[in-house]
Amino acid sequence: xxxxxxxxxxxxxxxxxxxxxxxxxxxxxxxxxxxxxxxxxxxxxxxxxxxxxxxxxxxxxxxxxxxxxxxxxxxxxxxxxxxxxxxxxxxxxxxxxxxxxxxxxxxxxxxxxxxxxxxxxxxxxxxxxxxxxxxxxxxxxxxxxxxxxxxxxxxxxxxxxxxxxxxxxxxxxxxxxxxxxxxxxxxxxxxxxxxxxxxxxxxxxxxxxxxxxxxxxxxxxxxxxxxxxxxxxxxxxxxxxxxxxxxxxxxxxxxxxxxxxxxxxxxxxxxxxxxxxxxxxxxxxxxxxxxxxxxxxxxxxxxxxxxxxxxxxxxxxxxxxxxxxxxxxxxxxxxxxxxxxxxxxxxxxxxxxxxxxxxxxxxxxxxxxxxxxxxxxxxxxxxxxxxxxxxxxxxxxxxxxxxxxxxxxxxxxxxxxxxxxxxxxxxxx
Numbered sequence: 259x260x261x262x263x264x265x266x267x268x269x270x271x272x273x274x275x276x277x278x279x280x281x282x283x284x285x286x287x288x289x290x291x292x293x294x295x296x297x298x299x300x301x302x303x304x305x306x307x308x309x310x311x312x313x314x315x316x317x318x319x320x321x322x323x324x325x326x327x328x329x330x331x332x333x334x335x336x337x338x339x340x341x342x343x344x345x346x347x348x349x350x351x352x353x354x355x356x357x358x359x360x361x362x363x364x365x366x367x368x369x370x371x372x373x374x375x376x377x378x379x380x381x382x383x384x385x386x387x388x389x390x391x392x393x394x395x396x397x398x399x400x401x402x403x404x405x406x407x408x409x410x411x412x413x414x415x416x417x418x419x420x421x422x423x424x425x426x427x428x429x430x431x432x433x434x435x436x437x438x439x440x441x442x443x444x445x446x447x448x449x450x451x452x453x454x455x456x457x458x459x460x461x462x463x464x465x466x467x468x469x470x471x472x473x474x475x476x477x478x479x480x481x482x483x484x485x486x487x488x489x490x491x492x493x494x495x496x497x498x499x500x501x502x503x504x505x506x507x508x509x510x511x512x513x514x515x516x517x518x519x520x521x522x523x524x525x526x527x528x529x530x531x532x533x534x535x536x537x538x539x540x541x542x543x544x545x546x547x548x549x550x551x552x553x554x555x556x557x558x559x560x561x562x563x564x565x566x567x568x569x570x571x572x573x574x575x576x577x578x579x580x581x582x583x584x585x586x587x588x589x590x591x592x593x594x595x596x597x598x599x600x601x602x603x604x605x606x607x608x609x610x611x612x613x614x615x616x617x618x619x620x621x622x623x624x625x626x627x628x629x630x631x632x633x634x635x636x637x638x639x640x641x642x643x644x645x646x647x648x649x650x651x652x653x654x655x656x657x658x659x660x661x662x663x664x665x666x667x668x669x670x671x672x673x674x675x676x677x678x679x680x681x682x683x684x685x686x687x
Contacts, residue, residue, distance in 0.1 A: 261309055263294060263331035265324050274325045275299040276465050277318060279396075279421065284316040288333070293418070295320075295330070296591060298465055302598070303559055305591040310335045392419060399424045413589045422558030466560035477622040482658040485617045488670045491678050492633050492648045495519050498680055510575040516630070517553060518577040520605055522683045523676040524628060525549045525570045528603060531669045533661045534626035535602050543660060552601035552621060553581055556611070557588050563621060564593065565601040609633060615651045625660045628673070629653040 265275060279296040282288055293305045294314065308314075310333060318330040392400060392407065396419055400407055403424075410427045412419040463471070477483065499514050506514040528535040528549060536545045549570045552563040564584040566577060587593045604621040609632040618629035629652065636649045654670045676682055 259335045261312070261333045261335055262329045263306070263308075263314075263333060265297065265326050265328045265330060266304075266306065267326050274323055277320055277322050277324050277330060278303070278464075280316060280320050281305075281418075282314050284314065286314050288312065288314055297324075298559065299595075302562065302593045302595060303466070303557075303591045304593075308333060312336060396421050396424060403428060420558075425558065464559060466562075470560050473622055474619055477620040480622060481620055481625075483620055483655055484658045484663070484666070485653050485655045486663070486666050486670055487615070487651060487653050488674050490650050490652055490674050491638070492516075492650050495677060495680050496633070496648050506575070510579070512575065512578040512582050514574065515578055515581070516633075517581060517605065517607060518574045519677055519680055519683065520628065520630060520673070521551050521553070521566060521569050521577050522574070523673045524551060524603060524605065526676055526683070527669050527672040529570075530672060531661075531665050533665060534656060534669055536660060537602075537623040537625050538657065538660055539623070546602040548602065550600050550602045552598075552604040552624075553584070554604060554606035554621075555585060555588055562588060562593065562598060563601060563604055564588075564597045565599065567600070603627070605630065607631075609650065615653070617653055618655045620655055620657060625657040626666075626669075627655050628670075629655070 265277075276298040277295060278298040281293050281295060288294065288308045288311065290309070290311045291307045294308050295306050297304045297306055312333040312335040315332045315334065316330070317332065318324060318328070322330075324330055399405075399421060400410075400419075405424065405427065407419060410419050410423055413423055495516065499516075503514055506512075532545060533543075535549065536543050538544070548568060550565050550567045551569045552565045554561055554563045564587075566572065566580045569577065572580070584593065584597065587597070601621065601624065603624060604618075604627040606618050606627060607630040608616050608618075609630050613631050614634075615631055616629055618627045620627050631651045631653075633648050633650045635646050637644050638647050638649060639645075640647070652670065652673070654666055656666045
């Protein structure tokens with residue numbers, strides 16, 4: 259019995275996607291619910307699991323654009339591990355598949371054990387143990403950079419190392435040993451510069467990156483965007499978090515972060531300045547009477563904005579749980595389109611990456627976005643004296659067609675007042 263591996267529906271607006279990566283090789287034996295491939299749409303990345311245990315036959319290679327409903331592979335249900343060597347003949351019949359498979363040491367391990375090859379002593383101990391469980395693309399990246407998989411922090415399902423994990427590991431170690439990174443690049447240069455300009459790499463934009471580019475241009479061309487700035491003394495929030503962090507974590511299972519304070523403050527401010535919770539549709543203003551706050555999250559493949567729905571009805575713990583759940587699903591490639599739809603206002607926090615000040619771009623068609631930044635000690639004047647306080651710059655970008663400057667400034671001032679005196683968020687005054 260054979261089961262088709264089909265591209266599932268990803269929402270009404272998604273008709274095609276990029277088959278970014280196969281986690282298994284042709285002819286491999288998989289278990290039920292084991293991740294087979296990574297699918298990248300213009301909004302999310304999704305891992306497609308196996309519907310049943312069996313042997314995989316790959317019909318469409320990684321890097322191909324596929325449509326909803328396309329059959330990209332098959333699973334021979336009930337086939338045992340004894341069927342694994344059957345992956346050999348199809349390679350001979352399909353020469354175009356031989357190149358990527360040749361980068362996978364485990365494909366040739368049964369016929370030509372590298373441990374017995376005196377000409378290749380280094381790969382011998384790693385191939386059977388440490389590289390065996392990696393997907394082809396990840397394995398190629400790891401071996402190409404001479405990395406030890408045991409030193410890479412895995413965030414994928416079941417402790418699996420993802421491509422993003424490898425790239426993050428390379429980025430984090432670049433400053434420690436730049437010379438180590440330079441050597442492989444120099445060695446690879448002759449092979450990769452053939453047929454293109456020296457020092458230039460050209461590759462197609464991913465669907466998510468294309469969508470981000472389109473939406474940013476749409477916001478720039480379709481709105482009269484303006485930004486106002488302020489600064490907030492985060493001392494009270496930081497003190498409150500320090501006092502209750504252990505009790506909060508023990509009771510609710512999540513950390514008390516900064517974002518939940520701003521989500522609460524935004525909801526209160528939107529109630530007072532409803533224009534920032536509305537948007538323009540043609541010649542009409544559409545006023546939202548619900549508060550669905552989007553929280554921008556930087557993912558390996560691009561920025562995504564999952565939505566905390568009905569934030570006005572949620573407690574601090576429920577907001578933190580929602581955000582933590584989104585981050586986990588993004589890391590596991592489990593975020594769904596429904597998680598990102600229906601937002602009425604957006605919060606983005608560049609401070610987690612060290613940004614001191616920036617101008618956020620509207621998440622079209624919304625009329626407001628709040629940018630948070632790095633909290634750092636700065637000298638400020640309080641009651642006529644210079645003191646050191648934990649300060650944060652904040653930026654509000656808004657659609658000037660709908661929101662006047664006076665309302666935008668007062669909206670941001672209201673958020674400042676609430677965050678600087680966080681007890682007011684609890685009693686709603």
